Amino acid sequence: MGPNVSGAGHVPVLADEVVRALDPGRGGVYVDATFGAGGYTRAILAAGADRVLAIDRDPDAIAGGRALADASGGRLTLVQGRFGDLDGIAEAAGAAPALGVALDVGVSSMQLDAAPRGFSFMRDGPLDMRMGQAGPSAADLVNTAPERALADVLHHYGEERAARRIARAIVAARAEAPIETTARLAAVVAGALPPQRPGQIHPATRSFQAIRIAVNDELGELARALSAAERVLAEGGVLAVVTFHSLEDRIVKRFLQLRGGRAPRGSRHAPETPEVEPGFAPLTRKAVEPSAAETAQNPRARSARLRAARRTAAPARAVDPRALGVPPVGAAA
Numbered sequence: 001m002g003p004n005v006s007g008a009g010h011v012p013v014l015a016d017e018v019v020r021a022l023d024p025g026r027g028g029v030y031v032d033a034t035f036g037a038g039g040y041t042r043a044i045l046a047a048g049a050d051r052v053l054a055i056d057r058d059p060d061a062i063a064g065g066r067a068l069a070d071a072s073g074g075r076l077t078l079v080q081g082r083f084g085d086l087d088g089i090a091e092a093a094g095a096a097p098a099l100g101v102a103l104d105v106g107v108s109s110m111q112l113d114a115a116p117r118g119f120s121f122m123r124d125g126p127l128d129m130r131m132g133q134a135g136p137s138a139a140d141l142v143n144t145a146p147e148r149a150l151a152d153v154l155h156h157y158g159e160e161r162a163a164r165r166i167a168r169a170i171v172a173a174r175a176e177a178p179i180e181t182t183a184r185l186a187a188v189v190a191g192a193l194p195p196q197r198p199g200q201i202h203p204a205t206r207s208f209q210a211i212r213i214a215v216n217d218e219l220g221e222l223a224r225a226l227s228a229a230e231r232v233l234a235e236g237g238v239l240a241v242v243t244f245h246s247l248e249d250r251i252v253k254r255f256l257q258l259r260g261g262r263a264p265r266g267s268r269h270a271p272e273t274p275e276v277e278p279g280f281a282p283l284t285r286k287a288v289e290p291s292a293a294e295t296a297q298n299p300r301a302r303s304a305r306l307r308a309a310r311r312t313a314a315p316a317r318a319v320d321p322r323a324l325g326v327p328p329v330g331a332a333a
């Protein structure tokens with residue numbers, strides 16, 4: 001392993017804290033379910049893991065990790081797939097039960113910065129946003145979804161207060177010509193909102209986040225991954241999850257509350273009696289935030305939050321995604 005732990009173009013976030021929680025010095029098998037540029041994988045291997053199974057749904061990320069896998073002497077297995085299926089992938093790769101599962105959810109800098117991937121309103125490109133490079137794209141969603149469904153996506157996944165107004169503007173614009181580029185979508189969204197004031201985020205920020213989440217079913221994937229991790233972890237194994245916005249963090253927090261034996265406050269789906277056998281014991285009482293030094297070096301880290309918990313001996317239990325607060329928005333068009 002070389003000394004470079006960042007790979008090209010993506011600086012790993014909260015990596016020291018994640019590795020400390022996973023404690024790979026114990027040896028054993030670890031699953032890095034969001035390989036990206038391999039920052040976590042390198043650090044987990046360097047800290048003494050016997051083996052890492054690394055998963056990413058993006059074929060470019062997997063291709064970028066080949067040299068690392070070849071140089072690992074059989075310690076790194078790379079698989080293209082979704083982390084919602086991580087238990088099946090781990091079984092098939094002989095990596096279950098595992099002593100750790102790491103999730104660093106969201107997009108990588110490589111994805112965000114590559115105009116042809118269509119994630120960014122800052123760089124014009126085809127309106128794509130598919131992490132896995134397959135299935136319906138953002139253009140498919142934006143040009144075919146009913147106005148109401150678009151408004152729901154913007155409201156639930158972007159927490160956009162002007163969701164209805166923006167959805168109406170999208171439907172009017174696409175009637176003139178299909179919306180095929182990130183620049184045109186950004187202009188349509190900006191045109192539906194008051195002018196941006198200095199210091200405000202770009203008016204398309206929330207809409208782009210919402211559409212990206214819908215295209216990749218990011219919240220559904222996260223909910224499935226948490227349950228899959230519970231099934232795959234050995235007793236004493238650690239789940240470490242880094243999220244980048246409150247929608248994601250809330251899902252992780254509720255999952256750990258539910259599987260930690262406590263009902264989330266105010267949940268209609270809460271069990272009537274507390275669970276007797278918690279599947280996880282918390283390692284972090286509150287979400288861990290990056291240090292001032294880390295955010296100074298890497299401003300993209302500023303909204304990151306880590307939650308970690310240790311697997312108990314209790315049997316895994318299915319958790320209804322609605323109980324985790326995954327909004328009931330229809331799948332992408």
Ligand SMILES: C[S@@+](CC[C@H](N)C(=O)[O-])C[C@H]1O[C@@H](n2cnc3c(N)ncnc32)[C@H](O)[C@@H]1O
Pocket residue numbers: 006007010011012013033034035036037038039040041055056057058061081082083084104105106107108109131221
């Ligand atoms: C923030 S990056 C991870 C960066 C990585 N920790 C590093 O240090 O380089 C997130 C990665 O997760 C992948 N990803 C997102 N959702 C996924 C899913 N449902 N299944 C598998 N991979 C996913 C993305 O393609 C992206 O490469």
